[in-house]
Amino acid sequence: MNNYKTLDAKDREFLVSLLGEERVYTGEAISDDFSHDELGGISRLPDVLVDVLSTDEVSKIMSYANENNIPVVARGSGTGLVGASVPIFGGIMLNMCGMNKILELDEENLTLTLEPGVLLMEISKYVEEHDLFYPPDPGEKSATIAGNINTNAGGMRAVKYGVTRDYIRGLEVVLPTGKVINVGGKVVKNSSGYSVKDLICGSEGTLGIVTKVILKLIPLPKKAISLLIPFPDLDSAISTVPKIIKSKSIPTAIEFMQREVILAAEEFLGKKFPDNSSDAYLLLTFDGNSTEELEKDYEKVANICLAEGALDAFIIDTDERKEAVWSARGAFLEAVKASTTDMDECDVVVPRNRVAEFIKYTDLLQEQFNVRIRSFGHAGDGNLHVYVLKDELSEEAWKIKLAEVFEEMYRKSRELHGLVSGEHGIGYAKKGYMFDQYEPDYVELMRNIKLAFDPKNILNPGKVCE
């Protein structure tokens, strides 16, 4: 169906003439890292990998590729979880990591202008030095900002502050044809036509290549306090969440965790967690500008939790205590990974008052399919991260079991009026589940949007809606 041109010496010559020999890699010179992201089971190397440093270079490569019908994939840090940056048709891969400069902090408009390859951890460090705050807080801090934009990454603070999309003011985008457009800007309001900026966000590299970003910043809250709240069981922990939300005191994050995951993190880090005596915990964070304000907020929520059966509420108020708790929280994923041979993740999002029901259901699946299932994550925004572990299963048995368990989970999510992905995206791996959920007209509309941006279907083909 896709009759792409196979790269030849002439194409390589073009790239070398544009970028110089040292920024064009072929064959053995391409590190295996570029063949995959963090998702196992799907990999392919590009035919040629190039390091790009400017919008102009990206634009010239895109228009060449468009003329010559060569597939192109733009890649950031490769920390995606659904195979979105895997060049499944080969072709040219643009490594965007060299475009990594912070261009301007505009303290009058509270915006930060930067190149797409700046890492998330660099952004928070930079703006916080200026008493400003970029709230989106996905776990993977070595991801690039354009990667975050392309998946509409969420993170823990979504409960109070929203997701990446809520902080994009403007973008410079190279279209698949090589043309460059600017969408949005430093403006706060914008009712000027279709919001293409919001289409690019979450498009997983299929509609255009982001080459410049204008982010919205807010003043940095001066203080933060967390509560670690032990519950006798997961059910009572998660059932409390809707009551916290109803109380109208808004924590920045509400996370849940179970003892097994905490023990795995303790073993992984060789370090004790401050408490592991209970089966289930909620971890809540509050931020604000004064200790009094925070105390008022957290006491209200602590009282709700105690009334709902919490065993206590532990206060995390100093750097040392934050470090003891959050270093473990940050290691959960790696710890679960280290406890098994392979795993895959389901990133469904359900309405917040259905989280308990969904988690209970995964417990049932664990028994029904005789497979270990672990979960932890964002109880406050309904976005779950459920991990199915391979353990001792053979590769074949694992594939079959995984497909069955995933099928059940996505079915349950649909039943609860949830959606396929809360923050990881669809990419390559989750397409089938999305097609199962959306009516054909919806998918058709998405395909037509793709066609309008990319008539020759050369930009990251085979992803999202194809």
Next chain:
Amino acid sequence: MQILVCIKQVPGTSKIDVDPITGVLKRDGVDSKMNPYDLFAIETALRLKEQKGGTIKVISMGPPQAKEVIKEAFMMGADEGVLVSDRKFAGADVLATSYAISQGVRQLGNLDLILCGKQTTDGDTAQVGPEMAEYLGIPHIANVLKIIEVKESSILVEMDMANTIEMAEIQFPCLLTVEKDIFQPRLPSYKKKLSTKDREIKTITFNDLEDKNEKRYGLSGSPTQVERIFPPSVNSDRETWTGTGAELSSQITDKLKQLKFI
């Protein structure tokens, strides 16, 4: 077992600016917290109490607002708290501080064990614990890594001696300063915050002490003379080398030799 834990209120962050001209710490608007090393001492006391029963008292010296850290110790599980506080104690160096606290400790009745953190994050001297023990005339061990066994009249511990780790048995009553990570400190409990909210914190003032010789306390009891306080210099010298692995490795060996690191 009667256990006393010594705790101190310190600035909440290590990122305090020093006025480069006057040398004074800019403490305005900086929150305070319990010295992080003391959390390990409290946790050690709580573990010993869980094992052997008894009472945990905490003592702190400082201005009235230092009661906050005593309240925090209650939230972790301490039973009683006293604050040694008097204007006459102000400006004390390690010697005068140790002496004032040791005088305060004498008001507390029989104790089996006194626990301290290994040092504070503001003074960093690690001397107050051992000096107190000297004033109290009891044996002490600093930098305890591990409690091995609690016996009828003694305690067996592992101590860090810089080049070696040694085991030592020490008779009660005694004083130990404990290392970071001896146990993972528990978090303060909101339930305990509610239940201890009205618990009394006794204040010991100059007039309560046995020794009323003013020359032993505060600034006048402090032989330490501070000549100058200055911010540590920041060194961001950087060299970048390029070359093959072999070239670079011999270059770095030469550099390390030149700097006398190897």
